[in-house]
Amino acid sequence: MIAGPASNAPLRPGERVELTIENLAPFCADTPRMTDNANDEPVDAFDVVWVQGDRRTVIDVVQPTDGSPFTVDITVPADAAAGAASILIGTAALPVEVAAAR
DSSP states (O other): OEEOOTTOOOBOTTOEEEEEEOSOOSOBTTBOOOBOSSSOOBOSOEEEEEEETTEEEEEEEEOOOSSOOEEEEEEOOTTOOSEEEEEEETTEEEEEEEOOOO
């Protein structure tokens, strides 16, 4: 699970945002384990991906944990367009809105 700012206010390009991430582990009992497919080893890092339209940009990398919550600061891409976007980590997605430029 990914949680963003409590206010749910639109994000601005270049803004730093704190995300809370829970249940990020290379595998758990009720879902298939995440593997790198090349050698079927558990994943040792997850990309934090900004998705907007057809564009996918890796904005950070986080390490899996035992599932305990942790925080990570990310920066909204400076060239993010106004409108809907998502932040993906593993199989979790956080929908966000980008504010129009002033």
